[in-house]
Amino acid sequence: MEKENWIEKVLNSTSGITKVIPDDQLLFKIQKKIKTQTTISNRWVFTAAAVLLILFDINFEVLFSKSKKSNGTEMVASSISITNQFY
Amino acid sequence: MSENNYDFNNIYAKYAVFVYNIALNYLQNTEDAEEITQDVFIQVNGSLMKFEHNSTIKTWIYRITINKCLDFIKFKNSQKRWFIYGKKSNDEKDVLKLSNFDHPGIAIENQESAAVLFEIINQLTENQKTAFLLSKVEELSNAEIAAIMELSISSVESLIFRAKNKLKEKLSNKFENYRKK
Numbered sequence: 001m002e003k004e005n006w007i008e009k010v011l012n013s014t015s016g017i018t019k020v021i022p023d024d025q026l027l028f029k030i031q032k033k034i035k036t037q038t039t040i041s042n043r044w045v046f047t048a049a050a051v052l053l054i055l056f057d058i059n060f061e062v063l064f065s066k067s068k069k070s071n072g073t074e075m076v077a078s079s080i081s082i083t084n085q086f087y
Numbered sequence: 088m089s090e091n092n093y094d095f096n097n098i099y100a101k102y103a104v105f106v107y108n109i110a111l112n113y114l115q116n117t118e119d120a121e122e123i124t125q126d127v128f129i130q131v132n133g134s135l136m137k138f139e140h141n142s143t144i145k146t147w148i149y150r151i152t153i154n155k156c157l158d159f160i161k162f163k164n165s166q167k168r169w170f171i172y173g174k175k176s177n178d179e180k181d182v183l184k185l186s187n188f189d190h191p192g193i194a195i196e197n198q199e200s201a202a203v204l205f206e207i208i209n210q211l212t213e214n215q216k217t218a219f220l221l222s223k224v225e226e227l228s229n230a231e232i233a234a235i236m237e238l239s240i241s242s243v244e245s246l247i248f249r250a251k252n253k254l255k256e257k258l259s260n261k262f263e264n265y266r267k268k
Contacts, residue, residue: 007258011251013193013200014224020117020192022107022124027099030128037129 095132102145103128106152108192112224113156113216115205116189123159127152142234149235157213207257211250214238218246219254 110120188202
């Protein structure tokens, strides 16, 4: 009987529970976090875009300079093969 | 104001107390409840334009709050396990002892009993815990709970029934342990 009473008492301990009002400053904290998130995300977008542009540019430069070098190498190779004949 | 043009401040004014109290019931700690409330409204703000009206705004916010609470609990429990032993421990009793029970909505004379009750509630499965809290503490109808949990009413009834039985069983064991001491 004592056990059943104790169990009932515990199970009913939330009876009459009242609503708790959150701190007044909570909305301000939330708005501040939202603003910070928006600012950070724009910054990261522009940074990512700038990095992509730079990578594009580097790739283009490398490819462009490679194609120039390869033309020069071919000319040297063809001149050597004319002068150094083995037969 | 059109249906799609919700004002965030109005939504906050309407639902802040409700979100905060759900979080308090899940986490039994004002600091954690405040953190969850912030996370919920940040997500609400980010997702408001994409809200598809498959449910009411209140149901939608309920779901976000419950999911945030459950994720927070999983995260805290994994941290606590590492802290106690320096390696993962499966001893739930030691994990639960570290919780700080702080629920200002409960009358002072019921605080001790409520702390015991919530300690046992925290041992239920996620669905049983949610169904029990929404029914017993939030005092929602089974139909409302079914809409929030996206389950049938009979599933909700079954969850509440099993939760109550499990609580009684664990409380009975607890009482026996107290008696032995």
